[in-house]
Amino acid sequence: MRPRPSRTTATLVGGAALLLAACGSDPAALGEDLGGDRLGPASPSKSSEPSDLSEPSEPADTPATPPAARPTTTRSPDRAAAPAPEPARSFLTVPALGLRDFPVVRYVGSPDDAPGTAIQNAGPMASPRGPAGGVGPGVVGNFLVTGHRTSHTMPFADLPSARAGDRVLVRSGEVELVYEITRTRWTSFRSPRSLAAQSAPVPGRPEQEATRPMITLSTCATPEDHARGNYWSDRFGNPEHRIDKIGVLVERRQVR
Template sequence: MKPAANVTLAIPSIGVRALRVIPYTGTADDKPGTVIQDRGLFASPRGPAGGVGPGEIGNFIITGHRTAHGKPLARLPELKTGAHILVTADGTTYDYVVTRTMTISFRKPAEKAQQNAPVPGHPGATPTHPMLTLSTCATPEDHAAGNYWHDALNNPEHRINKIATPTTTRRP
């Protein structure tokens, strides 16, 4: 499948409106992804160690900042099960619905692998349908607990991931 040239993400319930999603080859929250996020945009890792594109079978991963660079995911923890996430790719809109929340630790490789797995939370499982992992930092929660650890890219220990599945697709 040819990658979409123009992808945006909107989350009406928390005020995120059609912000650009930039694909890159890599894994969630690596250096190339952080550079994209530092521009106030969403980053989407692709390839063998990353995810797939919108509407494709597997894990479509999108990361964004919560406490810096425009704070596009400042309110992500408020996103409830059943909330809609709208991804528009070259005019086609995929309506994903949040099914669960998964928090992972960057200090635990097995947990980080859950975020990047083709089936979120289940490394080694074979995907059978499209899924979305929307991920941001848990910096406020970590700091409130006295945890100031961060990696070389300033990622805090924990990530908040909202896992969603598509319900409808609207084509132009």
Template structure:
């Protein structure tokens, strides 16, 4: 995965069965890679209809998504898989709380932000921690895996595929 606007180049994205920010995904992120949950409770693969979820660390383990919160609408996220490049464009930002199951469900939904909705397009969610923002607000809460209360999600839509 490459995100030119924030200097991410050729970040390895490792797929696994699970949900965003669970124990298996955290282990992948702790190796400096991005993690992509798949399956009934996770997301889909690149270019597929639904929510292709990619999570990565921002403040530790090589900080691959350190500048993800700086992404703006219109910025491109490029994912190469199976000889095809998938070009997604950021369309919005969604911040969720780990303390609120309904908000976590929005992050993992097939249509980001709309649990239960049927997807009609290929989308991507780039998700990383809001640790600096939480700490600046005096919020030091974290779950048993070290996830802070809030996640910053950049949502994009597939606009092109190239061989």
């Protein structure tokens, strides 16, 4: 077992200066390319992903022969129950990192844009939605979560040390979703292609169609960039590179 200091949910602080923290482990050690568009070797998942259940088809009505004087009536199809709306916040736990029930706030936008940076600076992690973002927890596609490493509440201080097979628990309303980390990729903020791949429905593989719920945990690689003399940053203080941990959904259960 890898020893991890226990971390509890940090007290949310007020909005601070838009400085992003960095994260990461050595890209050479991870077998990643600093260009951001190449994926490292995928590690096989230790748990098989649950297969989706097909919706049962509605049986066709068998028409009865009505009496001559009585008109026939048609039956309206049953309406499917609407899914419960996604809460504004979900809560993320990574036992291997000592991270427990840390709040994640959803918003419309793209990873680490102005609204996402403001959310992270105020304390929680951020999860973008919409065409430039991702989907909600448990939905087929890419559930993106971004967080600081060395400033503010530092929820992803140890994210780069997460390994294939580590579990990620996301509590959303009355459901708890269990993801398993399978691989690591690097994203370059200076490459539109790399950024598009980060938020693709299949993380890092925009040419593929999503068929299962996936997750991307992302934090920035400022120490690694600075160690190589790369001091580039965008207007929000993001360094060029981010380290992304990608996982797949392996279990869904009700919270009691």
